[in-house]
Amino acid sequence: MTDQMPFGDMLCERIRAASSQAKLCPLSELEAFAAESRPELSVSGSDDTSLGVEALLADTAHKDIHLMRGSVDTYYFSELSMTEAYAKHLYRVAERDPLKLIADTTRDESRMYPRPTPASSFRESPFLLSEKELEEALLAMKEKAEYSDIQSTKASNGELYLFSTQSLVISHAESLAEWMAVGIAENP
Amino acid sequence: MMGTTNDAAQDTSNQKTQTRRDFLKITGVGLAGAFAAAALGCISVDTRDGRKLKAWRTSSGAIVHDPNLCVGCRRCETACTVRNDGKASAYISRIKVARNFNYGAAGVTAAYAVADGQQGNFRLVGETCRQCSHPACGDACPVGAITADKKTGARVVDAKRCVGCGACEDACPWGMATVDPETKKSTKCLLCDGDPSCAKTCPTGALAFYPWEEAEALLFGTDATSGATAVSGASA
Amino acid sequence: MSATFGYTGKILRVNLSTGAISIDDTMKYIDFIGGEGMAMKIMWDEVAAGTHPFAPENKIVFGTGPLCGSGVPCSGRTNITSLLPSNPYHAVSSSHMGGYFSVELKYAGWDMIVLEGRSPKPVWLRIEDDKIRLEDARWLWGKGIFDTMAMIGSQMGKEAQVAAIGQAGENQLNLAVIRTGSSHSAGGHGGILGSKNLKAIAVRGTGSVKIAADRHALMDADKYLMSLIGANNQHVVPRNPQPWAEFTSPTSRWLAKKGLYWGAANPPVETGECYPEDMQSVGLRTQKAIMDLGPVAEKYTVRMGGCAHCPIRCHSQVNIPQLEQYGVDTNVSNTCMGFFSPAGIMINGMPDKPGMEKGEGAMIGRALGAKLADDYGMWCNYGQIGRDVMYAYSTGIFKKVLPAAEYASIPWDKLESGDPAFLIDFYDRVANKKGELWHIADGSYWLAKRWNFGEDYWNDYKYKLWSKLGFPVHHSNEASGQVGALISCFSNRDAQNHSHMNFIQAGLPINLLKEIAAEEWGSPDAIDDIKNYKPMNEGKAKFVKWSLTRSLLHNSLTLCNWMWPMTTSPLKARGYRGDTALEAKFYSLVTGIEKSKEDLDRDSERAFTLFRALTVRAMKTADMRNEHDQTTAWVVTAEKGKDGKDIQPFTPGTDRMTQADMELGRTLVYKEFGWDQKTGAPTRATLEALGLGDVANGLASAGLLPA
Known part of the structure; x- marks a missing residue:
């Protein structure tokens, strides 16, 4: 059956399968698969298959498949079993830049909800930074100008929160952190 | 009122179970009688010692309750009665969760604080109709109002024929058949035409329909996980 | 009495003085919906102003509503209304409990129970269908609630469902509960049963509860509602990315995730991903034990419990073997304040002992306190009792007011060191x-008078008193600024209102909430960013009125206001909209009495205005604005930031209000209700x-109508 399926559809199925397992599907993986099963897809005169696979996916009219271009790879997901928000989390993890991961996630939450982000949330799924990675990233961010908007505040129970001054003023972030860490629990 | 050959269960494994059990019981009837029973839903047969016995087609399956998953919301009870009776009730629900809810199947004991139930260890033992291969309720009904449903094989009450005498209620070793005090008609699990309302409504999947062989093992097996002990020497 | 749907049509009346039992017709109170609404009417008609809560002349009304017992999701609650002992004017107030009691009452054929008089000896009321x-x-008498229930059972x-009082109720403490099931308490009215010599x-x-509509119509409505329901408190987004x-x-009660059990x-049992569409995992969404008792409680969680016909399970049911050393049963069930208030009494916390896991000490203490309070039937005045202990202890008042021998006999060392055994004593x-010491259960108003608490008790934020009437914050200014603040000004005890709280904490971005607010209350400015509040406006006043009347509607139907109304939903396809006409839809289907959302809102407004009139009558003044609706001073005093400077109200970082803005808020809410804008009394x-x-x-005849 699958032999008769158009190759673009097969690639989409691989992407959907990955999404349903809460994973992104990197272009590099699709390329490897293509190189193995359909070497003829390589653009003639070049051993780069990416043009072929990417073009094929762009061409294939599957509205559920979306692409995110990163510096490490390009990633696909299907919105049928994954939201763009979750895909973005996975993308930031896949890009292997914890500083940017933390900063971009924090900026999103400071802007959108708005609220500060518990630093501990980066230890949990899907981020799963180790304690050491998190600590080092937070230290390193302080030195970098591009992350100067990312500030932190500690609630009275010791819990650390991050926020972006692009969206939250310090007094607001401080009181929100206290509310989230202590206030909510005291007002069940 | 009884199943026809065309409507009978197609699942041969069901029939195997049925024949195995019922051969033991219907001595002297012979193969032809048993096969007729399997095909028709249920028929009456005469035993050598002159008693009348009914032979039943096996149910397609039964609903089983998992005490470990049950959260005691008892939405199953109203899902059952709203669908089947057009009103909400616990007493006539064909799924009995309220019964063992407070203190477990054993009722109040000196050790209630560590026994089953919400007043104890929180374990909730709901009871479901076993759709017995040889249903005491159906056998006891003096007017033949309980038969195997054509589609599901469930033992169902024909309200038009039921006289509300309570013979089924008295006969069921598991206390499942219940005469509705308001309508004076018997209520028992009818598997909702193959799409049980209780299971659909259960918010944790603690209630589920199992095909007969699995249901039989879960409900009657030595490691039965659901339901209480029969009141007296019951058998399937 | 003609055939009824939803309603059973019958009210059971019991005169405990004479033993007379009679039947009343529910339908004559139909304009007041059910439960709390109908109880307000009965209290107005039948209990004279000035009656003492513990006098035989006081009545107590146990109310269900037309949806209770019908299987409509989250419809298992019991409303209890009577004079409130802890209130300075003994004004009418309601307490509520979940569980299975009200459903059983409906199936026995009763919408409500009205009790009056005083039995010459301790009795319990036995209801088996129409046999009373x-x-x-x-x-x-003298037994704890757990044993009482078992002995009655x-x-x-x-199968009997029991509502009972413990020793606290028998002894007519102001802070006593009526409890049903393993952990469902109605706070404040336990002493009234005690005064009537009624143990249970x-x-x-x-x-059964009869359904007017075609059964499939009700089943379809149920299915629709289930597609909109979230987790506890109608939080519609998960705590962790899924x-x-x-x-x-991060504050959502939709806690389920892979690896959480x-x-x-x-x-x-793994709670798992709990997709919104999956109707077989709804009951797993709220693993609340890790909120109530901390992450350490995960491995002690037997399951989540809750109330009749509610798919959302918010009662943490745990087995903590460590409790054996304190001589109590190891199985404990409770939720929220039930666990929080014992921790409040332990004013120095409950540190982990050597060898314990992180948070284990506090978990043990909370569970121990919950079990003890539930057995004695003690109420905590929504957590205030702990802060009262804190005040009396830290100011040396205990030493002053307790006789020396009594003071010396109290194990203060255990309180100091955080040993949960203090709670037993x-x-x-x-x-x-x-x-x-027991006067700590008089409630804040009476206690402050008796033990001569200073003004700092009322004015310092850390004691969290909301009103000089003696009740604390309960989703007040911290819950959407003026909206929560004003909601808390209209009750005679802590506000117990979640109409607004569920909405603001739903977990959605502020822009989405503002869109929904505009649709519901006519203005996106009915809601602000949390902790960044803007001055009062009309949208907020509408939100306040809606919250107050919806809560009363739920206590009348009876639906759980900790889940309803369904203002939001987890569905992206609906733009996360819920459906606030669902109460009316279910009411019409179940009762066969066709009502629109506006009709029910109007009925709720009628009942709420009657409640207001009852308060006017109890306080013998129409000047509600000044005598009833004021807050304590801290609410309208600027708070200090981390830098020690005042954070001005209506700037980012504070939820404090100003007196002028709150007065404007009162005026706007009075206007929404059509009450006198000067006094806040109904015209x-x-x-x-x-x-x-x-x-x-x-x-008018009492001179209490505004000019």
Whole structure:
């Protein structure tokens, strides 16, 4: 059956399968698969298959498949079993830049909800930074100008929160952190 | 009122179970009688010692309750009665969760604080109709109002024929058949035409329909996980 | 009485003085919906102003509503209304409990129970369908609630649902509960049953609640509602990122995730991803034990419990073997304040002992306190009792007011060191009315008078008193600024309102909430960013009125206001909209009485205005604005930031209000209700428009109608 399926559809199925397992599907993986099963897809005169696979996916009219271009790879997901928000989390993890991961996630939450982000949330799924990675990233961010908007505040129970001054003023972030860490629990 | 050959269960494994059990019981009837029973839903047969016995087609399956998953919301009870009776009730629900809810199947004991139930260890033992291969309720009904449903094989009450005498209620070793005090008609699990309302409504999947062989093992097996002990020497 | 749907049509009346039992017709109160609404009418008609809560002349109304027992999701609650002992004016107030009691009452054929008088000896009320008996309770008197329930169950049958008081209620403490099931308490009215010599009410019902609509129409509505329901408090986004979720909230009660378990189930049950569409995992969404008792409680969680016909399970049911050393049963069930208030009494916290896991000490103490308070039937005045202990202890008042021998006999060292065993001693003294200490259960107003608390008690934020009437914050200014603040100004006890709280904490981004607010209350400015509040406006006033009347509607139907209204939903396809016409839809389907959302809003407004009139009558003044609706001073005083400087109200970083803005808020809310804008009392015109002309006449004859 699958032999008769158009190759673009097969690639989409691989992407959907990955999404349903809460994973992104990197272009590099699709390329490897293509190189193995359909070497003829390589653009003639070049051993780069990416043009072929990417073009094929762009061409294939599957509205559920979306692409995110990163510096490490390009990633696909299907919105049928994954939201763009979750895909973005996975993308930031896949890009292997914890500083940017933390900063971009924090900026999103400071802007959108708005609220500060518990630093501990980066230890949990899907981020799963180790304690050491998190600590080092937070230290390193302080030195970098591009992350100067990312500030932190500690609630009275010791819990650390991050926020972006692009969206939250310090007094607001401080009181929100206290509310989230202590206030909510005291007002069940 | 009884199943026809065309409507009978197609699942041969069901029939195997049925024949195995019922051969033991219907001595002297012979193969032809048993096969007729399997095909028709249920028929009456005469035993050598002159008693009348009914032979039943096996149910397609039964609903089983998992005490470990049950959260005691008892939405199953109203899902059952709203669908089947057009009103909400616990007493006539064909799924009995309220019964063992407070203190477990054993009722109040000196050790209630560590026994089953919400007043104890929180374990909730709901009871479901076993759709017995040889249903005491159906056998006891003096007017033949309980038969195997054509589609599901469930033992169902024909309200038009039921006289509300309570013979089924008295006969069921598991206390499942219940005469509705308001309508004076018997209520028992009818598997909702193959799409049980209780299971659909259960918010944790603690209630589920199992095909007969699995249901039989879960409900009657030595490691039965659901339901209480029969009141007296019951058998399937 | 004609056939009814939803309603059973019957009210059970019991005169405990004479033993007379009679039947009343529910339908004559139909304009007041059910439960709390109908109880307000009964209290207005039948209990004279100035009656003491513990006098035989006081009545107590146990109310269900037309949806209770019908299977509509989250419809298992019981409303209890009577004069409130802890209130300085003994004004009418309601307490509520979940569980299974009200459903059983409906199935026994009763919409409500109205009790009056005082039995010459301890009795319990036995209801088996239409067979009603008063039974001797002398053998139960002095027993805790758990044993009382078991002893009644052994007489009446294991299926009986029991509502009972413990020693605290028997001893007529102001802070006593009526409890049902393993952990469902109605706070504040336990002493009234004690004063009536009524230990318990036990019910067994074999009947049904009739449904007017075609059964499939109700089943379809149920299915629709289930597609909109979230987790506890109608939080509609998960706490942790999930592949299916667009939004998350670190404070969401949608806690389920891969790797999070009911750890003490056998075998352990994984809560898992809980897709919104999956109707077979709804009950797993709220693993609340890790909120109530901390992450350490995961492995002690047997399962989540809750109330009849509610798919959302918010009661943490745990088995903590460590409790054995304190001589209590190891199985404990409770939720929220039930666990939080014992921790409040332990003013120095409950540190982990050597060898314990992180948070284990506090978990043990919370569970121990919950079990003890539930057995004695103690109320905590929504957590205030702990802050009262803190005040009396830190100011040296205990030393002053307790007789020296009593003071010396109290194990203060255990309080100091955070040993939960202090709670065993504390609850025994208080519930059993020993010495002077038990007055801590008088409630804040009476206690402050008796022990001569200073103004700092009322004015310092850390004691969290909301009103000089003696009740604390409960989703007040911290819950959407003026909206929560004003909601808290209209009650006679802590506000117990979640109409607004569920919405603001749903977990959605502020822009989405503002869109929904505009649709519901006519203005996106009905809601602000949390902790960044803007001055009062009309949208907020509409939000306040809606929250107050919806809560009363839920306590009348009876639906759980900890889940309803369904203002939001987890569905992206609906733009996360819920459906606030669902109460009316279910009401119409179940009762066959066609009502629109606006009709029910109007009915709720009628009942709420009657509640207001009851408060006017109890306080013998129409000047509600100044005598009733004011807050304590801290609410309208700027708070200090981390830098020690004042954070000005209506700037980012504070939820404090100003007096002028709150006065404007009162005016705007009075206007929404059509009450007198100067005093906040209902006017004759408004009362008459609501069909409450008799109430207007009653107030006029007492000189209590505004000019």
